[in-house]
Every structure is written in C-alpha cells, then in structure tokens.
Amino acid sequence: MQNQDTSLRQDAKVIGLVGLAHSISHFSHLILAPLFPWIKQAFQLSYAELGWLMSVFFIVSGIGQALAGFVVDKIGALKVLCFGLLCLGCSALVLGYASSYPILLLGAMLAGLGNSVFHPADYAILNQRISPKRLAYAFSVHGITGNLGWVCAPLFLVGIASTTNWHSALLAAAILPFSILALLLFNRHFLETKIAKKTAHQVQNQEHVLNFLRLPAVWQCFAFFLIIALALGGIQSFAVASLQSMYAMSLVLATSAYTSYMIASALGMVIGGFLASKTSRHDYIIAWAFLISGSVMWLIATGWLPSWFIVGLMGLVGFGAGIAGPSRDLMIRAAAPKNATGRVYGVVYSGLDSGLALAPLLFGVILDANQPKWVFICIGIFQILALLTAVNVGKRTAHGAGALQAN
DSSP states (O other): OHHHHHHHHHHHHHHHHHHHHHHHHHHHHTSSGGGHHHHHHHHTOOHHHHHHHHHHHHHHHHHHHHHHHHHHHHHOHHHHHHHHHHHHHHHHHHHHTOOSHHHHHHHHHHHHHHHTTHHHHHHHHHHHHSOGGGHHHHHHHHHHHHHHHHHHHHHHHHHHHHHSOHHHHHHHHTHHHHHHHHHHHHTGGGTOOOOOOOOHHHHHOGGGGGGGGGOHHHHHHHHHHHHHHHHHHHHHHHHHHHHHHHHOOOHHHHHHHHHHHHHHHHHHHHHHHHHHTTOSOHHHHHHHHHHHHHHHHHHHHTOOSOHHHHHHHHHHHHHHHHHHHHHHHHHHHHHOOTTOHHHHHHHHHHHHHHHHHHHHHHHHHHHHTTOHHHHHHHHHHHHHHHHHHHHHHHHHHHHHHHHHHHO
C-alpha cells in the first residue's frame, strides 16, 4: 500500500509539473492575439498582417517541433523543456519592448522556437515517468492545463493592457515562464528521462532513426493534427471578430463566447480522460466528438440565432473538442514505434503548428473580404474532415499494431 501511495504521489507531481509547463506553452499561443486591438491601432496593421504574426510563430514552432523530437530522444526531455521556457520568457521581453512590426515578427519567431519543444518533451516525460494505468488521466490533465493556459492568456493580457498598456502586459507575461523554469529545475529529479542507447547495429545503420517516417499511420496522424489545427486557429484568432461582425455582438459578449469554448473544452477533457481509459478504439470517441462540434459550427454560420444563444453553442463546440483530446494523444501513442516516442510526437505535432500557421492567413483573408460566416463554415468543414481522418488512423493502428512495434 505504501508503494502504491508513493507511486501515486510521484505520478501526481510529475503530471502537475508537466501540466504547469504545458499551460505556459498554450499561454504563449495567445500572447499576441488578445492584444490585436491595441497592436492593430499602434502599428496600423491589417487583419492579414496580424495573421502573419501568428503564422510566423507557428511556422517556426512547426519546424522546430519536428526537430525537437530527435533532440529529446538524444539528450533527454528536461533539458529541451527548460530551453523552451527560457525562449518564451525572452520572447515576451522582446515583444514588450517592440517599437516596430519587424520587432514583433522577431518576438513571434522566438516565441515559436520556445513553443516547439513542449509536446515532444512533455509526452516523453509522461510516457516514461507515469504508470501505464494512469496514462489516460495524465493526458487528460495535460490537455486541461493547456486549455487553462488559453483561458488565462486573454484574461491576464487584456486585464493588464486595459488598465495600463499592451507593452506592460507583455512584460508582465515574461515573469511566468521564468518562474516555472525555476520550479522545474528545483524538481528536476522527478522529470529526468532515460536516453535510449544505440546498439552496434543501429550505429552502423543510421537510417534506423528515420524508419518511423515510413509508417502511414504517422503521416495520417500528422494530417489529422493539421486539419484540427486549421479549425482551432480560426477559433483562436478570429472567432471573436467574426461573432462581432455577424451577430453585432459587443466585445464583452463575443469574448465570453470564446471563453465559454475554452472552459467547456477543459471540462470535456476531464470526461474525455475517463472515456479514453475505457476503450482502445479512441478513433470512435474522436469521431463522435468532432461530428457534434462541426455540426454546431455550421449552425452558428447561419446567422439566424440570437446572440445570447451563441455563448452556449460555442461552449458545446469546445466540449466536443475537449472530449477528443485524451483519445487523440493515445491514438498517436498507438502509432508510435518503441523508442521513438519523442520523434513521433515531434513530427505529428508539427502538423498542429502547420495548421495553426496557415489558419490566421486563411481566416484573415476571409475577414478582410468581409465574409465572417465563412469563418464558421470552414471551421465546421475542417472538424468533419478531422473525424474522417481519425477513423482511418484508428483502423490502421488497430489492424497493424504488431507491425508498428516491430519497427
């Protein structure tokens, strides 16, 4: 009983520390978007130019994430995670002192570099340090803390910018990653991961480390993340502006609708963790969740609904997306060959960054063309495509688990 209690405490501490770091990663996704009203006015930027700031962030993050997985497998996850937090803190300082658009771009690039390490490093730690029976719950908490980072970012940044200015908001944000970096270093013995040693055969055959790229399931997971990121990027970057334009909503009500999405998504992840622990066919959970979310998005796109009703519907969209979260991560784990966890998560999650890089450009052009309903139509289309991709991945991993592990 004592060993079980010790194991539970250790697992809880690892989950908490990794989750806290993950929350700052998601906080950094929105380090600029909530401040767009101030930045747009300060630099006289178009929606497309604002979207490009987000795209630069995720382009750098996507490239870095694919490479970070290899580094995690080579030197360990903790060192890579600490580097990411250091970059995020420095990026907030650069953005806070920005006096021109090129400096904003530089800060966005540095933030993207910092963000790139989290998924490969986090999942490497969780997969190695958490008891298998608690892994679904660990993934659930990991997703929830990420969503809480998304929820806190606009509240933190807009709250400070409204009372002072956007420069002060960004400078205050720099304190967060530096503080968490210190906390992780203090508790580093809980987060160290084993580094896989190469056999003599593997040293002679260097292409072995890239063999996982031959697996169709890995690239289907990449496509899945690309598609869901296109939907997520539209919601994060321009849902508030689109709701204001379509339904003549106030900024407060439109922001409340977005907040409803994020809070409901976190709640969905709690329930999704329990559902994911009860089945091996995680693609079914994902399919039903995105079917609901996509259908509700098309309902919002009609423009026929009372504005107050939108807050609840956006919550329903977020709830569906949240339920899919833990199953999504376990679906990727099923596609990952032994000793390639960091590499697989790095490549697959670079699909997330790729989609988040493309989304602001796509939806920024749509809004500049004054077509807000197409923001929601496109989001719904992407969510339906995501469920089809998930089902395809689920069938492949269910029938090919032995082949995946053999590689």
